[in-house]
Amino acid sequence: KNQVEQSPQSLIILEGKNCTLQCNYTVSPFSNLRWYKQDTGRGPVSLTIMTFSENTKSNGRYTATLDADTKQSSLHITASQLSDSASYICVVSSGPFGNEKLTFGTGTRLTIIP
Amino acid sequence: EAQVTQNPRYLITVTGKKLTVTCSQNMNHEYMSWYRQDPGLGLRQIYYSMNVEVTDKGDVPEGYKVSRKEKRNFPLILESPSPNQTSLYFCASSLMALTYNEQFFGPGTRLTVL
Numbered sequence: 001k002n003q004v005e006q007s008p009q010s011l012i013i014l015e016g017k018n019c020t021l022q023c024n025y026t027v028s029p030f031s032n033l034r035w036y037k038q039d040t041g042r043g044p045v046s047l048t049i050m051t052f053s054e055n056t057k058s059n060g061r062y063t064a065t066l067d068a069d070t071k072q073s074s075l076h077i078t079a080s081q082l083s084d085s086a087s088y089i090c091v092v093s094s095g096p097f098g099n100e101k102l103t104f105g106t107g108t109r110l111t112i113i114p
Numbered sequence: 115e116a117q118v119t120q121n122p123r124y125l126i127t128v129t130g131k132k133l134t135v136t137c138s139q140n141m142n143h144e145y146m147s148w149y150r151q152d153p154g155l156g157l158r159q160i161y162y163s164m165n166v167e168v169t170d171k172g173d174v175p176e177g178y179k180v181s182r183k184e185k186r187n188f189p190l191i192l193e194s195p196s197p198n199q200t201s202l203y204f205c206a207s208s209l210m211a212l213t214y215n216e217q218f219f220g221p222g223t224r225l226t227v228l
Contacts, residue, residue, distance in 0.1 A: 004156065032214055043118075043204050043219030044157075051214065089156070099164075099211060101172075104156030 002027040004092050004105035012111045017080055021108045023073040023090030031093040031100045035064050035075050038087045038107065047075070047088075077110075085112045116141045118220035120205050126226045127195055135190045135223050137205030145208045145215070146188040147172070148180065150201040151222075157204065163188055164211060195227040 004025045013019050025033070032051045036044035048057045052068040061078045077084055087107040093100045118139045127133055139146065147162040149172075159172030163182040177199055179191040188207075192199060203223045208215040 034217075041222065043206075043221050045219070046216045049214060049216060102157075102159065102217075104158070106154060106156045 002092070002094055002101075002103040004090055004103050006088075006090050006105040006108050008108060009106075010109040010111070012113060013080055015080060015082060015112050015114050019077050019080060019110065021075045021077075021088050021090075021110070023075070023105060025071050025073070025090070025092045025103070025105075027071075027092040027094045027103055029094055029096075030068065030071075031095065031097075033064075033066055033073050034091040034093070034102075035062070035073075036089040036091060038089055040086070044089055080112045082112050082114065085110060116218070118205055118207055118218050120203075120220040120223050122223060123221060124224050126228065128228050129196055130194050133192050133195060133225075135192075135203060135205075135225070137188045137190065137220060138186050139188075139205075139207040139218070140186065141207065141209070141218070142185065143207035143218075144185070144210050145217075146182065147206045147217075148178070148188070148190050149204045149206065150174065151204060152201050160190070160203075195225075197227050199225065200227045201225060 007022045034049045035047040038044040048064040050066045063076045066073045089107040090105040121136045144165045148160040149157040151157045158174045161180040163169045205220040206217045208217040
């Protein structure tokens with residue numbers, strides 16, 4: 001069964017600090033891995049999409065890494081801001097080309113305090 | 115503005131009373147999907163559509179119906195809602211199938227079935 005596990009479940013950090021969120025997956029066959037940001041009560045918004053050949057991808061202060069061998073990904077947030085408070089969801093796409101399915105993690109709830 | 119819209123945003127209903135949640139996108143996307151999000155669980159796919167008149171079951175299709183008569187619209191129908199369908203529902207669309215295509219989510223519909 002395809003699974004995506006995220007850690008920690010929740011995290012509180014001070015504004016301006018960096019943090020790293022983790023994602024482990026057991027999904028086969030792997031197509032791509034996505035990170036989403038979901039503000040409370042709103043729909044998820046895509047941050048990055050990476051295929052197995054991409055090790056790192058950045059989107060502003062967000063940097064995602066992927067190790068396809070160990071089936072791990074991380075999302076690093078640099079110089080956090082209050083607006084970064086949200087849930088961050090790791091999603092892995094799998095299946096045959098053109099008919100992939102998404103497996104969602106349960107997310108990491110990040111709170112930035114001033 | 116490119117977007118996915120859902121209506122209503124909030125709905126309280128009673129068991130057995132048929133309801134429809136509408137979803138519309140203005141990006142000429144071929145792929146559309148419905149998800150539900152419950153506390154402690156990742157988003158789970160209900161139904162998806164690769165194109166007009168083509169729909170398929172996702173992971174949790176029981177108790178739901180969909181239709182795709184037009185490219186822009188993908189309504190979710192609950193013929194006889196039950197309390198276990200109380201959830202937060204998201205519609206999403208992407209240009210084509212999920213292969214490396216970003217998925218855009220609607221704002222969500224919070225449904226309560228009494």
